[in-house]
Amino acid sequence: MSNPSLLILPGDGIGPEVMAEVTKIIGWFGDKRGVAFDVSEDLVGGAAYDAHGAPLHDDTMARAQEVDAVLLGAVGGPKYDNLDFSVKPERGLLRLRKEMDLFANLRPAQCFDALADFSSLKRDVVAGLDIMIVRELTSGIYFGEPRGIIREGNERVGINTQRYTESEIARVARSAFELARKRSNRVCSMEKANVMESGVLWREVVTEVHQAEYSDVELSHMYADAGAMQLCRWPKQFDVIVTDNLFGDMLSDAAAMLTGSLGMLPSASLGAPMANGRPKALYEPVHGSAPDIAGQGKANPIACILSFAMALRYSFDMGEDAARVEKAVEQVLADGLRTADLLGEEGVTPVSTSEMGDAILAALDASL
Numbered sequence: 488m489s490n491p492s493l494l495i496l497p498g499d500g501i502g503p504e505v506m507a508e509v510t511k512i513i514g515w516f517g518d519k520r521g522v523a524f525d526v527s528e529d530l531v532g533g534a535a536y537d538a539h540g541a542p543l544h545d546d547t548m549a550r551a552q553e554v555d556a557v558l559l560g561a562v563g564g565p566k567y568d569n570l571d572f573s574v575k576p577e578r579g580l581l582r583l584r585k586e587m588d589l590f591a592n593l594r595p596a597q598c599f600d601a602l603a604d605f606s607s608l609k610r611d612v613v614a615g616l617d618i619m620i621v622r623e624l625t626s627g628i629y630f631g632e633p634r635g636i637i638r639e640g641n642e643r644v645g646i647n648t649q650r651y652t653e654s655e656i657a658r659v660a661r662s663a664f665e666l667a668r669k670r671s672n673r674v675c676s677m678e679k680a681n682v683m684e685s686g687v688l689w690r691e692v693v694t695e696v697h698q699a700e701y702s703d704v705e706l707s708h709m710y711a712d713a714g715a716m717q718l719c720r721w722p723k724q725f726d727v728i729v730t731d732n733l734f735g736d737m738l739s740d741a742a743a744m745l746t747g748s749l750g751m752l753p754s755a756s757l758g759a760p761m762a763n764g765r766p767k768a769l770y771e772p773v774h775g776s777a778p779d780i781a782g783q784g785k786a787n788p789i790a791c792i793l794s795f796a797m798a799l800r801y802s803f804d805m806g807e808d809a810a811r812v813e814k815a816v817e818q819v820l821a822d823g824l825r826t827a828d829l830l831g832e833e834g835v836t837p838v839s840t841s842e843m844g845d846a847i848l849a850a851l852d853a854s855l
C-alpha cells in the first residue's frame with residue numbers, strides 16, 4: 488500500500504509559521520511511529536494571488552482532489568483588502584470547500600484544564616467543556632444565488648441569498664447524529680425558523696432524519712440567537728450542535744473563545760467517501776491569518792497541530808495516535824508553557840511558536 492498523502496497549504500500571515508510546527512510533527516510520525524506521509528506543499532490565498540493572480544491555482548485544486556487530506560494554515564491579510572471579490576484570498580479557501588464538497592465542518596470546542604482561567608467566562612462554566620459544532624460548509628448564504636451589488640434607481644443594493652435544499656440539510660444532519668452516537672448522544676440543531684423559511688425547512692428535515700434514522704439520539708432545537716446566548720450562559724449543556732454555514736461561522740468563533748484562545752481550536756471539513764474509503768477532507772485551525780503578529784514567532788501552533796490530530800482520527804483511522812498528540816498538547820500546557828496569546832498568569836514568559844512545537848515533540852517522545 489502506498490503512503491498516505493497530504494497536501495499542505497500554509498497560506499498567509501501566521502499560516503506558514505504554525506504549519507512549520509505541524510511539519511515537524513508529521514516528520515515525527517515517520518521517524519518514530521513508522522507512518523510516513525507523502526507530503527506536497529503549495530500556495531493558497533494571498534500567497535497564491537501574488538504568484539498566480541488567483542487565490543488558488545487550478546493545478547492546486549486538482550492536487551487537493553487527489554490527496555488523502557489537505558492541511559491548510561490560514562488565508563487573508565490587509566494587503567489584499569481592496570482586491571476584487573473574485574480574487575480575494577478567502578475565495579481560495581471557499582473554492583476548496585465547494586469543489587471538494589466538504590459539507591460537514593467539525594469544530595470541537597474543548598477546554599483544557601490548564602487554560603480554564605483564560606476564558607472570559609468563569610472557570611466552573613468552562614472547565615471540562617467538550618462540545619462539537621457541526622457547521623454546514625458548502626451552501627447557505629455563503630454560496631446562494633443571486634448575489635452581488637446591483638444598482639436600483641439611484642442607490643446600490645447588496646444581495647446575498649440563503650438557500651438550502653433538503654438533501655444538503657439531511658446529509659449534514661446525518662454527520663451530526665453519527666458523531667453524537669460516538670459522544671454523549673445529544674444533538675441541538677440551531678436555525679432561525681421564527682423568521683426564515685430556510686430555517687423552517689432546516690428544522691423539518693433535521694426532525695425527519697432524526698425520526699427515520701436516529702431516534703436513539705436525543706434531539707433538541709434552538710433559535711440560533713438563543714443558542715448564542717446559551718453558549719455563553721452554560722455551554723456544557725451541549726454535546727453536538729448542528730447549524731448552517733453562517734450561524735456556524737459565528738457560533739464557532741464564540742465557542743472557541745470559551746476555551747480561552749482562538750489559538751487552540753482545530754477543525755475538520757469532511758465530504759463524501761473517496762474510492763479508497765477515506766472521506767474527502769481538509770483540516771485547518773479555526774483562527775485566521777493574524778497579520779498583526781505574523782512573522783514574529785508569536786503565534787500559537789496548537790490549533791494547527793490539533794487539526795493534524797483530527798486528520799489522524801478522521802482520515803487515517805489513527806485515533807490512538809490522535810489522542811497521543813492531544814495528550815502531548817495537554818501535557819505542555821499543564822507544564823505551564825504559554826504562547827503570547829495565553830498570557831496573564833504571573834511570572835510567565837511566553838515561548839515562541841517553534842519552542843511550543845518542540846515542547847510538543849518532546850512530549851510525544853516521552854509518550855513512546
Ligand code: IPM
Nearest residue numbers: 562563577580581736773775
Ligand atoms: C472560517 C473563516 C472563513 C469563513 C473565512 C476565512 C472565509 O471565518 O473558516 O470560519 O467565513 O468561513
Ligand code: MG
Nearest residue numbers: 736737740773
Ligand atoms: Mg469564521
